[in-house]
Amino acid sequence: MTANPAAPIDVAVGILMKPNGDVLLGQRPEGKPYAGYWEFPGGKVERDESILDALKREFVEELGIEVVSAEPWCGVEHVYPHAHVRLHFYISRDWKGEPQSLEGQAFAWQGTLGVEPLLPATIPLIEWLDRVRYS
Numbered sequence: 001m002t003a004n005p006a007a008p009i010d011v012a013v014g015i016l017m018k019p020n021g022d023v024l025l026g027q028r029p030e031g032k033p034y035a036g037y038w039e040f041p042g043g044k045v046e047r048d049e050s051i052l053d054a055l056k057r058e059f060v061e062e063l064g065i066e067v068v069s070a071e072p073w074c075g076v077e078h079v080y081p082h083a084h085v086r087l088h089f090y091i092s093r094d095w096k097g098e099p100q101s102l103e104g105q106a107f108a109w110q111g112t113l114g115v116e117p118l119l120p121a122t123i124p125l126i127e128w129l130d131r132v133r134y135s
């Protein structure tokens with residue numbers, strides 16, 4: 001077995017949660033690895049940027065939403081053929097604006113998850129999330 005020499009890439013991921021437990025998912029656009037797969041909105045953290053700042057920037061860029069506050073929830077590390085990612089998941093219940101498809105992506109509010117496929121590293125999160133959102 002050989003070690004993966006690629007340094008992990010930090011990714012900020014946000015779970016917008018409505019009071020009824022619904023969460024927002026987006027579909028990865030054409031041209032990206034895993035196009036058509038569903039994910040929680042977010043993206044790579046840039047150099048000299050905090051994870052929370054990256055999260056806020058991605059939500060403005062992708063969905064036109066201002067995340068007012070968000071709490072760190074959990075971290076997942078995953079090695080894909082295209083990248084080794086370190087995902088930092090945040091939950092936000094406080095944001096301003098309605099999601100707009102600024103990058104042409106589909107998105108959907110989901111209670112019981114009805115969209116698929118999900119990105120492989122995100123699948124285990126769904127079960128963990130159910131414990132949080134319906135508690």
Ligand SMILES: Nc1nc2c([nH]c(=O)n2[C@H]2C[C@H](O)[C@@H](COP(=O)(O)OP(=O)(O)OP(=O)(O)O)O2)c(=O)[nH]1
Nearest residue numbers: 011013039040041042043044078083085119121122
């Ligand atoms: N946003 C998001 N990314 C996820 C999730 N699960 C998961 O494995 N990822 C992975 C897929 C990608 O390898 C990486 C996110 O990178 P990305 O390419 O979408 O980021 P970006 O929007 O900054 O992209 P770009 O500027 O390079 O086009 O994290 C998830 O639930 N949400």
